[in-house]
Amino acid sequence: MIDDLDFISTCDVPGPTKENIRAIILYKSEVTSDETVVDIGCGTGGITCEFAQRAKKVISIDKNPEAINITKKNLNKFNLENNVDLICNDGINALKNIEDIDIGVVGGSGRELEKILELLDSKLKPNGRIIITAILVDTKVEAVNKLKDLGYNPKFVEVNISKGRILDRGIMMTSENPIAIITAKKRG
Numbered sequence: 001m002i003d004d005l006d007f008i009s010t011c012d013v014p015g016p017t018k019e020n021i022r023a024i025i026l027y028k029s030e031v032t033s034d035e036t037v038v039d040i041g042c043g044t045g046g047i048t049c050e051f052a053q054r055a056k057k058v059i060s061i062d063k064n065p066e067a068i069n070i071t072k073k074n075l076n077k078f079n080l081e082n083n084v085d086l087i088c089n090d091g092i093n094a095l096k097n098i099e100d101i102d103i104g105v106v107g108g109s110g111r112e113l114e115k116i117l118e119l120l121d122s123k124l125k126p127n128g129r130i131i132i133t134a135i136l137v138d139t140k141v142e143a144v145n146k147l148k149d150l151g152y153n154p155k156f157v158e159v160n161i162s163k164g165r166i167l168d169r170g171i172m173m174t175s176e177n178p179i180a181i182i183t184a185k186k187r188g
């Protein structure tokens with residue numbers, strides 16, 4: 001796993017999904033080395049960089065050119081650019097041109113989550129997985145409802161991580177923002 005502090009970041013783009021959350025996402029994704037992953041809303045590239053080490057191919061999409069730029073820098077930093085395609089576009093437009101997805105990660109969708117999930121579902125292979133990370137309560141509810149509408153049986157976990165800083169006189173705990181990880185598997 002890449003340490004949070006090792007990512008290049010910029011104030012124009014949200015920081016990387018935190019390391020412990022990335023670990024849970026990877027575990028739940030069941031990614032294998034012959035699979036294609038699409039990262040919608042790649043931001044700083046936190047998720048992209050992890051999947052690039054484990055999947056056959058990663059297609060990373062963000063509508064913000066700064067996000068694509070910083071993801072590219074992080075891929076270069078960790079020597080992971082070989083199997084990653086970067087697309088600067090809205091998730092909906094980009095997904096229209098992508099087929100045969102094994103894993104779709106949605107880390108950012110604005111107000112387009114429902115449409116993105118519809119498209120993702122239509123491009124997902126049998127046994128493909130969808131993973132949504134959500135901070136807003138509304139996004140969490142919308143994600144679960146839409147997945148149910150599409151015939152999935154979504155699973156929902158809300159993760160509250162506290163990290164310990166080891167000091168001379170003890171361990172100081174610092175909590176990170178809670179985040180929901182919503183997962184679903186397409187029937188085979």
Ligand SMILES: C[S@@+](CC[C@H](N)C(=O)[O-])C[C@H]1O[C@@H](n2cnc3c(N)ncnc32)[C@H](O)[C@@H]1O
Nearest residue numbers: 017041043044045046047063091107108109110
């Ligand atoms: C919280 S960040 C994702 C962080 C990322 N998972 C990481 O580890 O670095 C969300 C990103 O989603 C992007 N985004 C939001 N709505 C989008 C959409 N409809 N299409 C493409 N990208 C979108 C934003 O520009 C932002 O960079």
